[in-house]
Amino acid sequence: MANLSGVFRRGAQELGYGDLAGERRPVVFTHGAGMDHRMFDVQARALHERGHRVVVWDQRGHGESGLAPGIRFTAALALDDLTALLDHLGLDRPILIGHSLGGNLAQALVRRSPERAGGLVVVDSTWNAGPLSAVERLLLKCAAPSLALIPAARLPGLMARASAVTPEGIAESEATFARMPKRVFLDVWRATVSLVDPEPGYRTPVPLGLIRGEDDRTGNIASAMPRWARAEGVSEHVVPGAGHVVTLDAPELATEAIVDIVDGWTAEPTA
Template sequence: MPQLEVDGATLTYDDEGPRDGDGVPLVFIHGWTANRHRWDHQVAHFSGERRVIRLDLRGHGESSGAGVRTIEELARDVLALLDHLKVDRFIPVGHSMGGMISQTLALSHPERVERMVLVNSISRMTYNKGRGLLMAASARVPFKLFVAANIQRAFAPGYPRERIQEYIRASGTTPREVVMTLYGAMRAFDVLDRVPEITAPTLLIHGYHDIQLPVSQMLRMAKAYPDAVVRIIDAGHELPVEKPAELTRALEGFLTTKA
């Protein structure tokens, strides 16, 4: 289990697959309160043929560290890891907040991003009424209840309750400071007006039942992308674990399509 010290944080990561495999490395970036194991299915599939890198963002999973205030700071952590691993060009695959990090990387270092995949992510945070009420209540309810409510509503109807409880327990181990600070960072994230600058071929893949970041918001973003493919899957916000095989097939199809 390799680790890297970066600006007061210890980042835990996996670096798998052949160094001389097909294509540039895939870099999987998880979302808020999650960890690198959200990508287990995709890593198992792709690491047989190409280099695959994933990490626990600072304060998440098996990575330590706090004090991060912005999505840009998380993006710098990812770049520090890639520089350490001597990876120049790469394909970021980001889920939710990880998609925000991916877009930040594509805007700040376009020469390094070969392609990009955004899973249940958006370029500008806009809240519906339910999300707004949850935000307003966040300062008044117990922390664990706040986390549980967010994770519970991330899954499509019918997803096994016992599995949801597993993810709630895992998310609850993320330090309160990290959870609440990055919640604010996502609220402040807005690169929608800069999306036309991202010329890398991009796959926008979204769960139809996502109420955290609704499909309508993703479609608004899609209109701004110069070179985007859109896929909608019958799932909620947690597409990587709700429909892992379908997500992997969509990634495979996108990666094998010539730019």
């Protein structure tokens, strides 16, 4: 699915997507900040081979979707884009799989409209509704201003080395980050942070799966996701030898984790 064959419009914005037909439950992959749909190539192919209808897409300002003139990336627009994509394709309660920002968006959609999703798989993303310490709040507040101080030419490499731990993961991440102008990346980062909105006692109203790279050191994911798993009473899939972009650092192990979760929800009944 390296090239997206579908396009739909939201006003002046064009959004690219790929849609592979299948008889089993639809699955929608949403990539992380600064990345694009290709980060899920291996996992999308695996689920399609297992009979699922599989949808991938590029958020506005990412990959093949571009950014409409005069429009800045915001969390509200991205969330509405995801909802509009489900409507455009007529998807009935698909399983939402999101990485990083994509995981934050998928959480927000389920929180706003739980009837729209049949399951939620969050990959290397923090817990939107989870509690935050004073230190975590301060780090979130300072993240974008700190990134703004980094020269544009150095930002893709620094972000890649913070996100991936394998040579292959770092190289692919840096090449993808380099396609996005710094001003757009900062808006995307601000949007990601804005989706973190603690709500004591909130519990995910649809089946939940959690996956993270063992060596993910971005934000508070390494501490927040275990807390989230305990609060929701679900297992956390920790992938060894992988950082934040687990699907690039350890594609086969990440695929196994995703397939294990999805199969557990959609297994065909035995005769």
